[in-house]
Amino acid sequence: MLTKKGKYGLKALVDLARLDPGETAFITEIATRNNIPKKFLDAILLELRNAGVLKSKKGPGGGYSLSRPASQIRIGHVIRTLDGPLAPIRCASRTAYEICDDCNDPDTCEVRRSMTVVRDAMADILDTMTLEDFVNNPDMTPARPATPIEAGSKDPVVKRVI
Numbered sequence: 001m002l003t004k005k006g007k008y009g010l011k012a013l014v015d016l017a018r019l020d021p022g023e024t025a026f027i028t029e030i031a032t033r034n035n036i037p038k039k040f041l042d043a044i045l046l047e048l049r050n051a052g053v054l055k056s057k058k059g060p061g062g063g064y065s066l067s068r069p070a071s072q073i074r075i076g077h078v079i080r081t082l083d084g085p086l087a088p089i090r091c092a093s094r095t096a097y098e099i100c101d102d103c104n105d106p107d108t109c110e111v112r113r114s115m116t117v118v119r120d121a122m123a124d125i126l127d128t129m130t131l132e133d134f135v136n137n138p139d140m141t142p143a144r145p146a147t148p149i150e151a152g153s154k155d156p157v158v159k160r161v162i
Helices: 004-017 027-034 038-050 075-083 110-126 131-136
Strands: 054-057 063-066
Touching: 004 027, 004 038, 004 063, 004 075, 004 131, 027 038, 027 063, 038 054, 038 075, 075 110, 075 131
Parallel strands: none
Antiparallel strands: 054 063
């Protein structure tokens, strides 16, 4: 699940992506426009700056701006920077793997194998999605085939959760 930190970070990045080239915005302005607590936003923007997503300038005409074009900022990178690994559970993570206390064999664990599939699906989407997509495509619902239930099948065995 995306945390408030991740959500606020994405909202702030969208705000900055809508600025004219060369324009900057102060934290107070971003926080006010997006209903984000300023103190929380301070910490979020600092993390994004340290990760190379943002740049900042002090003094008159200062503030924050994107460090590169929105088309080059991947949403997966932003979420990992702010919220950590995309995997729903630690044992399914590529970057923060930890074996579960109650697991006898991670290689045969059904929960781990299933959550690895979930992790891969999320990463496939978020690592190809850019900040530019957020700004220019408000309806980013991915095209997908109808599940058997949506297509009218009465067989509960073919039910698929997406």
